[in-house]
Amino acid sequence: MRIALPMSRRSVRLLCVILVSILLLVLAAASDLIPAYQTSAATLQPPAHAYWLGTNDIGQSVLTGLLRAAPVTVGLALATAALALIIAIVMAGLAVIYPNRGRALVLHLTDMAEIVPSILLLLLVAAWHQPGALEIILLTAVLTWHDDVRILRSVLLREISRENITTVRHMGASWPYLLLRHILQAVTPTLIGLYLQNVVQATMRVAGLAFLGLTDADLLTWGSMLQDAINYLHTPAWQWLLLPPTLCLTGFLLLLLTLDQRQTQRAQSVDEAVS
């Protein structure tokens, strides 16, 4: 599949983000590079030469923990957001391709998915079985795809009703051809914007679940490190147990938000220039 994307500055920035993320994930695969997250007798030590960010209550180095949790946290968020977006694309596509029945069905499903108080469902499932990585991705994606459907649908409708597209359709082009060759290019900025927002939401959701201790105990994420830190707020240990994971999460989210803002700014200015 050849996609000719203009290599503007925004795309370069986004590519950088993706590359960094992939690098983090590679770090996970070659996890010998990061030292093992080992317990030791040096419990609750402040940052020092031996442990740059101090240790937690069973002697594990906070820095090692952050590095090991990074691919998991970021990877979970990226995967969840991707899955949610894919589901939304499929739904929006159905609503557009089958304008009568498909639209009604999709809108019903979207409305109902929107209505469900997702936290209650999450609590219920967590009480049943603490979700591991795959289950988190599935569960969160299923609960959040509805956010994107309406925008995607309106954008798709807008693109399809453009003159060049209608002409090509009259000439008998099939849907896949249309989607790939013509529509995808125009829809990409919206997709990227939605994806970034999904990643932000997913990060916060998963971190929140981990913070409450509702995820699988084996899953090491920044959120679960925060859960460990809560017990030590009354001791000086909060400085090196609480702040580093918070800063990591905040930094990551800030990066995504900035990218999203820049990207929409550009999209708006492009729109204004065109109209």
Next chain:
Amino acid sequence: MGRRLGPALSAVSLCLALIVAPPPALADSTTPTRLVISNSNTDWGLAAPYLQARGGLGYMLTHYVFDNLVGQASSGALAPELASEWEVSNDGLSVDITVDPDARWHDGKDVTSADVTFTFAYITEHPHVFVSLDNVAGTEVLSPDHLRISLHRPDAGFAANVLAGLPILPEHIYRGQTNPRRFTEPSAMIGSGPYRLSRHKRAKGLYVFSAVTDYYGAAQKYDEILIVKLQPEGAIQAATNGEVNVISDLPNRLVKMAKSNRLQVETAPSGHPIKLRFDHEGLFAVTQRRQALAHILDRQALADIAYRGSASVASLGYLQDNSAWYRPNSVYSYEYDPVKATELLTRSGWARDAAGRWLQDGQPITLRLIVGGKEAALAQVLQDQLEAFGLEVAVRVLERGALREVAQGKDYDLILAGGSTLGDPVTALERVFGSNWNNERYKGDGALMNLAQAQAQSLDPDKRAALLAAFQHRYSRELPAIHLLNIHRTIAHDAASRPWFFSEGLSVGIPVAIHKYMFLED
């Protein structure tokens, strides 16, 4: 912008100032004989045998309100309570009980032997969580103050388990109650104990117990006992203000903070050691491997890292140092000795590869360890120790329900869980050889079981001590489970109050220091 905003801003800052300023300190209620106990979780149900919450704390609450036949002196030795005398026959098959003629229910009626016989019959029909009446053949009323209990078999622990553990119910209230768990009228809590529950606010987690007038037993020290729900950090703050007297669940990490706030801290072993249990039909059916494991683990390091001073190394002979029957000399102690462990493992059939990993039949060994949420941190430290030795460990943290359902030998090689050793050693029969989810499920060659049965039926204290010493020795050689650590319970209190831990626990073996004997004069 200025004109409307000015007054608005001052209104907001006034509100903020009011909120931030603490309200004037109120003089506390003028009852000087009030004791306030705090705990982070006070969902203990109501103070009746079928309304109490599960677990020892619910039992303790009922114990304030319902006296048992036999109680405990401050040393922990059995002392008269509702039964002024009890005598076991020579053959051990019947127990004669004299009910204290002064004993009264809270509504004024006398406690008679009819109540006791009724209780035995009722509890046989509606099982009690902690006390088993399987061995009771029948009860017989000899007079309003005398009764005789017949047993199927002699039971050395009968007095400590049943007489001291069974709450006595009022016949005139409980007769005809077919669903005692739904019997929530105030009359369900009419007992014979020194206190009664006068107020209970469920959402706030508040209990107020008032002293019973004309209590037949020792005088009560306090007119009111309050149990309040406070997180330990908040409780320490309240204690410094004099609002709280006893903080009954102080975590280890706050001991320093409590002491710096001029509170006294009592610690005691909880009698609930953390045990490493085995799948006795799998990899660890071979005794040498279990012994090797005891040599591989540096249990002092486990205590230092995972519990940071609030745990001590446990004895590997089943009974711990809080028990009167503990004989450290007869217990084999397994020092941290990797060389010895290697030798034992090689003899048992495992081999070691060049990288140091252990193999069975050429395949690398992965030990499957399951653990409940509370001991997850310990499991991590354990895993690191075993992996440093070359044994791969796959840890699964299971929640309580799943832990219960794990069938023998299905999914695990090792289980890490706490277990009680409190109470009379007759319970060893069940805990070591039983097939319940939290028993050790051991069979062995039968010698250990014979010793356990013999001591359970031995009524002569000296003979029993010798049998138990032999039991501990044999246990430490066969290792049905490895007792890793004794966790300490900690309680903080002000200078005026005097809680204490019984060495063998309250009643059936509950490790609490805020029992009713703390509220009574000696």
Next chain:
Amino acid sequence: MLGPTRISPQSGAAARPGANGLVLLRSLMQRVVVFVVLLVLMSLLPRLLPGDTLDVLMDSDVQRGLQDGEITDLRDRLGLGGSLVGQVGRDLARLAHGDLGYSLLHGAPVSYLLADALPWTALLIALATPIFLGLGVTLAVEAGRQPGTRADRLITTSMSLLASIPPFMTAVLLFLCFGILWPVLPIGGAEPLFPAATPLLRAQEILRHAFLPSLALALHEVVRYFFVLRGEAAVLSRRAFVLNGRSRGISGWRERRDYFGRNLLPVVCARLGQSVATLFTASLFVEVIFSYPGVGALTYHAVLDRDYPLLQGAIAVLALLVLGLTWLLDALTEILVRRG
């Protein structure tokens, strides 16, 4: 400029003009379907779990050794017997009659526990709502009325920063700063240990205890409203009537209130429906962190304790409240929109 809020237009009824009665009805039917599905799921899932309430109740080291007949008997008496479908059906019937069940772990009917906890959560939400609405609208108007100025950039940057701190972390940081490091406010419970006798003092104590949690709740919502409202305000600032007004010399408080504030109200109303669900989610974290005895903390501890009767009852009531409130708010918005 868009922050963590969705770009999507308003949900449900408010987005579609015309035939609104029908749309509202459809929205109601959808809610009923969702509610029933949730109830069934809620009844089903705990029963698929290994281990059940009976085991939990009888948990003790020294097993009682119940006979099989005794066990089934006990199970039946506690409502745990029969086939799966039968059990689910019985649960639904029970709920339909308003019997929310009995929590054996707490030793109390679920309705009592909920009745004790709901007012506190309601208090937090009631205190938080004016804060986030007021702050959200004010800041959005300040930033949006003159986009691109220093004030705009300053406010928007700090809001972006706030948006990138996960909401539970803002609660923890508030807890840390004002409860531990500079302990001016209490950090646990809804009331002090011995509440004051006079109502005025008692109200002051309650407010002191509720201040930090409701602030934490409000901060979470402010960000959402800010970004949407700022966008709207920015659009408004380019409209002719505003420019006219400015050229006529209207500025300051009057401009903000009459030109911006009034016109942003419909947007606020449309968003309020979404706030109900997010506020409840946020209150879960806030109540757990501040040990506040509301319904969020109750549900959370029910999950941890696997107290299924309580969890079922709580979820039924909460789902009813959330679904009902959002529908009511949609209907209200409809009425307001039609009134013009």
